[in-house]
Amino acid sequence: MIVPARDEAERIGPCLAGLASDPDVTETIVVVDPDDRSPTAAVAAAAGARVVVTPPLPTGWVGKPWALQHGLEAASGAVLATLDADTRPLPGLLAALARELDDGADLVTAGTRFECETAGERFLHPAMLATLVYRFGPAGAEDLGPERAHRAMANGQCQAFRREQLVAAGGFTRTPDRMTDDIALARSLAADGWRIRFLDGGDLISVRMHTSMREVWREWGRSLSMQDVTSRRWQVLDLLVLWLAMALPLLRLLARRAGPLDFALVTVRFALLLALRRVYERRGLAFWLSPFADVLAAVRLTLSTVRPIRTWRGRTYPRTGDAS
Numbered sequence: 001m002i003v004p005a006r007d008e009a010e011r012i013g014p015c016l017a018g019l020a021s022d023p024d025v026t027e028t029i030v031v032v033d034p035d036d037r038s039p040t041a042a043v044a045a046a047a048g049a050r051v052v053v054t055p056p057l058p059t060g061w062v063g064k065p066w067a068l069q070h071g072l073e074a075a076s077g078a079v080l081a082t083l084d085a086d087t088r089p090l091p092g093l094l095a096a097l098a099r100e101l102d103d104g105a106d107l108v109t110a111g112t113r114f115e116c117e118t119a120g121e122r123f124l125h126p127a128m129l130a131t132l133v134y135r136f137g138p139a140g141a142e143d144l145g146p147e148r149a150h151r152a153m154a155n156g157q158c159q160a161f162r163r164e165q166l167v168a169a170g171g172f173t174r175t176p177d178r179m180t181d182d183i184a185l186a187r188s189l190a191a192d193g194w195r196i197r198f199l200d201g202g203d204l205i206s207v208r209m210h211t212s213m214r215e216v217w218r219e220w221g222r223s224l225s226m227q228d229v230t231s232r233r234w235q236v237l238d239l240l241v242l243w244l245a246m247a248l249p250l251l252r253l254l255a256r257r258a259g260p261l262d263f264a265l266v267t268v269r270f271a272l273l274l275a276l277r278r279v280y281e282r283r284g285l286a287f288w289l290s291p292f293a294d295v296l297a298a299v300r301l302t303l304s305t306v307r308p309i310r311t312w313r314g315r316t317y318p319r320t321g322d323a324s
Contacts, residue, residue, distance in 0.1 A: 001029045001081050001094070002071035003049070004064055008085035009039035011208070016047040018089040025094055027077040032067040040085075050074070061176045062317055064156075065185075069172040072163070081160040086208055087112060089158075093204040097160035106165065106194040107186060110158040110201030111139050115281045120213025122286035126276055127293035128220055131301060133272060134246050135238045139198050149190035150231065153198060156182025158205055169194075179222075179310055179317065184229045202279050221300035222309045228319075235305050239298075247298040250291055269294070 001019055005012050012031070019025050031044035036053040044051050052074045057066055068082055079098050083089060093110070100108040114129075116122045132139075136153050159182065169189060178184035190196050210216045227235060249265040252258045258266070269291050277283055310317045 001025055001027060001077075001083065002068060002075055003029065003031045003044075003083050003085055004067035004071065005031050005033050005040050005044065005085040006063060006067070007038070007040060009043050012040060012043055012085040013047070014088045015083060015085050016044065016049055018087075018091075019083070020047065022089065022091040022094055024091075024098070027075065030071050030075050032071045032074075034063075034067075057315070062179055062181060063315060065172040065176050065178070065181045068181075069176075072166065072171050075163065078163055079160060080163045080166075081158065082156070083205075084157040084207065087157055088115075088206045088208070090204050093158070093201065094160075096199065096201065096204055097158075100197050100199055101160060101162060104195060105197035106161065107154070107189055108160045108197045108199055109154040109156070109182070109186070110160075110199040110205060111155055111279065112157055113202040113206040113279050113281055115206055115208040116210075117208075117282070118212055119284065119286040121210060121216055122280070122282065122284060123290050124213050124216045124293045124296060125210075125220070126273070126280070126287055126290035127297040128216060128224055128300070129276060129279075130246065130269070130272055130290075130294070131224060131242055131297055133276075134241055138275070139200065146191050146193055149187050150234070152183070152187045152190040152196050154182045154186035154196065155198070156185075157207055158201060177317070178228050180226045180229045183226055187229060206281060217296075217300055221297075222304055225301045225304040225308070227305050227308045228310075239302055239305060242298045242301060247294045250294060266291075 003015060016029060019029055029049040030052055031049040032052045032054060033041045034054045035041065036051060041051045052070055054067055054070045057063055079101060081094055081097055097108050097110065114125060116125050136151060172185065174188045175181060175184035186196050210219060245265055246269060249258065249262040252262045253266050273288060280287060308319065310319055
């Protein structure tokens with residue numbers, strides 16, 4: 001089990017406690033931190049994890065894949081899982097991931113249940129999540145084949161693989177410079193014939209990603225555009241889908257200019273809430289009104305596509321070439 005953790009002292013405790021309570025986690029948990037004297041390293045060591053300290057970040061690497069690569073080299077289990085430090089795993093998660101690998105998958109990623117405490121989060125976050133459905137379809141599509149690898153999806157908050165197989169494929173050195181590192185790796189491996197599978201893990205793992213609507217706008221909006229792993233052609237097509245099928249129909253309805261197609265699209269959009277509701281710990285009125293945030297979500301993704309942000313946790317990375 002590998003947990004990359006930089007400046008995560010306040011959030012890593014529940015993650016490590018959840019792993020410690022899972023009887024299927026039999027290997028020592030590896031926590032990767034660039035500073036062995038940091039509060040994060042102290043919390044991890046106190047919880048019984050092995051702390052692996054990374055060398056200084058080299059040019060051409062983004063921090064998370066650099067940490068994951070060192071975790072991969074340090075870990076010894078035949079089947080490995082990587083978890084973000086802000087996740088909260090429950091017993092049974094590792095077994096579920098391993099079953100998918102035994103069932104023919106080469107890389108398994110799991111969707112999480114979201115903990116959104118504020119009304120602002122519960123208003124904007126589901127609109128952001130809905131953009132993924134409109135662009136890529138329902139989670140769970142698998143084995144797209146090399147010809148469709150450029151549309152493969154993954155969730156780097158929770159992923160599993162066979163150690164020897166990933167090491168033989170080059171590990172995380174395959175996509176060292178991508179901000180959207182999870183999807184970059186999945187698409188690179190899928191292009192080589194790996195079978196990618198997306199598991200519904202809502203009953204086995206949750207995550208507290210952000211603490212405010214402002215953070216959802218700033219941080220998740222930065223990564224959801226996937227601009228560094230998506231070709232310019234697909235970026236344009238994705239934005240057209242979001243504006244025409246998701247954001248504008250409700251505006252037209254409110255302006256009393258809606259036609260039959262707009263009514264149909266708005267109905268579909270509100271019906272989507274019935275599917276999304278199970279992946280949220282708390283919902284309330286803000287969640288059910290979240291389609292009114294669709295324009296905000298479309299604006300945010302448009303901005304991050306036109307003006308990509310390559311700053312994360314105090315580090316600014318040079319821009320990479322466009323995805324092919």
